[in-house]
Amino acid sequence: MLRVFVFLLLVSLLPDQLFAAKTDTTGFAAFTQAERELIPVAKSFINARSDAQRRQAANLVYERLGKLLAEPNSWNYPFDSLRLSTISVLSAPDGNCRFFTWNLILKSGDHKYYGYVQYRQRKEWILSPLLDTLRLQPKDLLDSEFDPERWPGALYYQIQPFRSKRQQYYLLLGYDGGTARYNRKIMDVVRFDPIAGPVFGAPLFRRNPKDYEPQYRWVVDCADQAVITFRFEPDPGIVVLSELHRAFEDSPDEASFRVPSGDYHYFAQDKKGYWVFYPLLADFSFGKARRSGRRGSVPD
Numbered sequence: 001m002l003r004v005f006v007f008l009l010l011v012s013l014l015p016d017q018l019f020a021a022k023t024d025t026t027g028f029a030a031f032t033q034a035e036r037e038l039i040p041v042a043k044s045f046i047n048a049r050s051d052a053q054r055r056q057a058a059n060l061v062y063e064r065l066g067k068l069l070a071e072p073n074s075w076n077y078p079f080d081s082l083r084l085s086t087i088s089v090l091s092a093p094d095g096n097c098r099f100f101t102w103n104l105i106l107k108s109g110d111h112k113y114y115g116y117v118q119y120r121q122r123k124e125w126i127l128s129p130l131l132d133t134l135r136l137q138p139k140d141l142l143d144s145e146f147d148p149e150r151w152p153g154a155l156y157y158q159i160q161p162f163r164s165k166r167q168q169y170y171l172l173l174g175y176d177g178g179t180a181r182y183n184r185k186i187m188d189v190v191r192f193d194p195i196a197g198p199v200f201g202a203p204l205f206r207r208n209p210k211d212y213e214p215q216y217r218w219v220v221d222c223a224d225q226a227v228i229t230f231r232f233e234p235d236p237g238i239v240v241l242s243e244l245h246r247a248f249e250d251s252p253d254e255a256s257f258r259v260p261s262g263d264y265h266y267f268a269q270d271k272k273g274y275w276v277f278y279p280l281l282a283d284f285s286f287g288k289a290r291r292s293g294r295r296g297s298v299p300d
Helices: 002-026 029-047 051-069
Strands: 088-091 097-105 111-121 124-131 155-164 167-176 182-193 197-200 218-223 230-233 238-246 258-269 275-278
Touching (some): 029 051, 029 097, 051 097, 051 124, 097 155, 097 167, 111 182, 155 230, 167 230, 218 238, 218 258
Antiparallel strands (some): 097 111, 155 167, 167 182, 182 218, 230 238, 238 258, 258 275
């Protein structure tokens, strides 16, 4: 009877031993545990009662995640559970960079952003913290480059690699909660300089095909409750954005009163690598683009 008990005990322990051995061979056991511990903290910087508690949670995530991402094998870990929480984990399609961004929402309705970017430089991976201090900078958002210490903070939801003048760039689309009265969506670019590291912004956004003073990024402000489209469509390779108008005829022409009209504009990349704004996109079906000869169709 004792032999049977010992045998059953060993069999019951066998699956756990095998699982532990399998986990150890990946080198991800520590990452999995650390990720699990981050999830409740990540939720609390949105749900905590006071601003002080929210700031404390956001700063704690910043500290712990930074240490985790500095580990040599962190690039190979997918952070799938983290990306299902309040943190955006966005990897470039070419596999050469990955952004981690999240936002702290204060009781006033203002937002503060936190982030890291991992990127490949030759044969090694570099980690760069992103510091949301742009509100301390002059009002030159549309005409300036920024480094990671003056990052124009956003919650990134889409990234697309492209080239312009033989330089590799990444198109970034992000959300900025702005204030209690308006929201903002931003289209930016980033390049990874061998010396300076991440550089945000470049004069690549033209208001029309004949614009010879292009902007460094594109910003759309709208009413706080408005839901707008601003996204990259891979077929046919354009960025589609909602046309905005005033909510009512007598509304002030201010961001807090701008809402979608139901029509769309778009950006298409020209032969020189600029992203050019075109009004009134016609005959377009999201997820399945169609070309048309009518005004406003995607240019060839």
